[in-house]
Amino acid sequence: MKFYTNKKICIILGTRPEIIKMSPIIKACKKQKIKFFILHTNQHYSESLDKIFFKELRLPQAKYNLKIGSGSHAEEVGRMLINIEKILVKETPNIVLVEGDTNTVLAGALAAAKLNIKLGHIEAGLRSYFRKMPEEINRILTDHCSDFLFAPTKNAKNILLKEGISSKKIFITGNTIVEAVHQNLKLANKKSKILSRLKIQKENYFLVTIHRSENVDKIEGLKEILEGLDLIYMRFNLPIIYPVHPRTKKMIKKFKLRISKNIKLIEPVGFLDFLKLEANAKLILTDSGGVQEEACILQVPCVTLRENTERPETLEVKGNILSGCDSRKILKCVLKMINKKRNWKNPFGSGDASKKILKLFLKNAK
Numbered sequence: 001m002k003f004y005t006n007k008k009i010c011i012i013l014g015t016r017p018e019i020i021k022m023s024p025i026i027k028a029c030k031k032q033k034i035k036f037f038i039l040h041t042n043q044h045y046s047e048s049l050d051k052i053f054f055k056e057l058r059l060p061q062a063k064y065n066l067k068i069g070s071g072s073h074a075e076e077v078g079r080m081l082i083n084i085e086k087i088l089v090k091e092t093p094n095i096v097l098v099e100g101d102t103n104t105v106l107a108g109a110l111a112a113a114k115l116n117i118k119l120g121h122i123e124a125g126l127r128s129y130f131r132k133m134p135e136e137i138n139r140i141l142t143d144h145c146s147d148f149l150f151a152p153t154k155n156a157k158n159i160l161l162k163e164g165i166s167s168k169k170i171f172i173t174g175n176t177i178v179e180a181v182h183q184n185l186k187l188a189n190k191k192s193k194i195l196s197r198l199k200i201q202k203e204n205y206f207l208v209t210i211h212r213s214e215n216v217d218k219i220e221g222l223k224e225i226l227e228g229l230d231l232i233y234m235r236f237n238l239p240i241i242y243p244v245h246p247r248t249k250k251m252i253k254k255f256k257l258r259i260s261k262n263i264k265l266i267e268p269v270g271f272l273d274f275l276k277l278e279a280n281a282k283l284i285l286t287d288s289g290g291v292q293e294e295a296c297i298l299q300v301p302c303v304t305l306r307e308n309t310e311r312p313e314t315l316e317v318k319g320n321i322l323s324g325c326d327s328r329k330i331l332k333c334v335l336k337m338i339n340k341k342r343n344w345k346n347p348f349g350s351g352d353a354s355k356k357i358l359k360l361f362l363k364n365a366k
């Protein structure tokens with residue numbers, strides 16, 4: 001189906017998960033010949049967190065790259081806001097789309113809302129109810145200044161309704177990550193040689209990612225998590241593969257933490273290699289939002305190294321469990337999940353979120 005329209009969409013993104021989750025929307029815009037341009041804040045700029053995804057996912061280059069880079073929250077959001085506003089004034093898009101809960105999302109949302117440009121928030125209505133998590137503030141503020149709230153699940157819609165947001169603005173669409181996984185898994189299975197490169201076998205290793213600031217920015221928490229990984233190795237004697245996010249790498253160095261030789265630290269990998277690692281893991285340990293979703297979609301048991309999650313659907317289907325950061329609790333949760341029957345249903349929709357989002361947006365945006 002084609003959506004004939006003259007409306008112009010501005011797609012704002014800036015970090016690894018936004019590039020991945022916006023990719024189905026960008027592809028759908030291209031296919032449907034919808035006018036759009038990409039505004040990249042470059043909050044993520046390292047090759048392995050940025051360019052590799054444009055290449056692998058065959059995305060067009062961003063029309064604008066703000067080269068914001070890293071900084072404090074105020075520095076990142078402030079610089080982005082000033083620069084995004086200039087581009088929106090020049091380009092006058094009919095609509096702005098943001099996805100998720102990063103500083104890029106907040107800056108994009110504020111810039112659009114203050115210029116009275118229609119704003120659509122993909123992945124609206126997620127709440128951890130943990131205000132110390134920087135993303136929680138970004139989500140709440142973005143939801144409350146959006147004109148279109150694309151909730152991935154019924155649960156997310158109910159959260160928004162309880163906060164007083166009009167039901168007219170809320171649409172349940174599923175999450176675009178389902179398409180991103182389905183569009184790329186076959187390719188990953190065909191192309192990725194990561195298992196042989198790391199000398200690991202199907203369902204015979206653990207996969208780990210940790211990068212949340214509340215987990216890695218304090219020595220006690222990070223040390224405890226790493227001890228938990230050691231306990232897992234001692235119990236199972238299986239490889240632990242850990243692609244390290246640059247934030248965590250920086251902190252491991254700063255705190256002079258010794259990493260046990262049982263944990264295989266590698267650089268962050270591209271989406272195809274990561275999908276292959278996820279799909280074939282015995283179990284995934286993570287504090288990532290997107291990785292919790294992907295584990296659930298791929299039916300791989302997941303232990304989330306947090307006390308809360310804004311993805312309760314993964315707990316409800318019993319594909320995920322919260323361990324917090326206590327090393328013994330982490331091991332206990334792994335023991336509980338490791339032989340879990342992989343038969344739960346994916347709660348994040350049937351893989352047509354991007355189509356639904358574009359259709360709703362273009363139909364409703366004046």
Ligand code: UD1
Nearest residue numbers: 015016043044045046049070102103104134135246247250
């Ligand atoms: C950001 C998001 C987080 C998201 C994550 C995805 C916010 C508040 N946080 O966290 O929600 O889950 O991205 O991965 O928006 N760095 C590099 N290279 C890069 C990017 C960052 O080396 O390309 C290092 C820098 O030392 C930087 C640190 O990582 O100071 C943190 O980067 P930042 O973008 O502020 O936050 P993330 O932890 O990446």
Ligand code: UDP
Nearest residue numbers: 017020243268269270271274288289290291
């Ligand atoms: N990812 C990747 N390579 C890696 C680690 C993660 O491609 O080495 C992908 C993963 O498949 C998921 C996304 O990055 O789609 C999650 O991003 P991240 O954990 O950085 O952020 P969050 O989802 O927590 O915001």
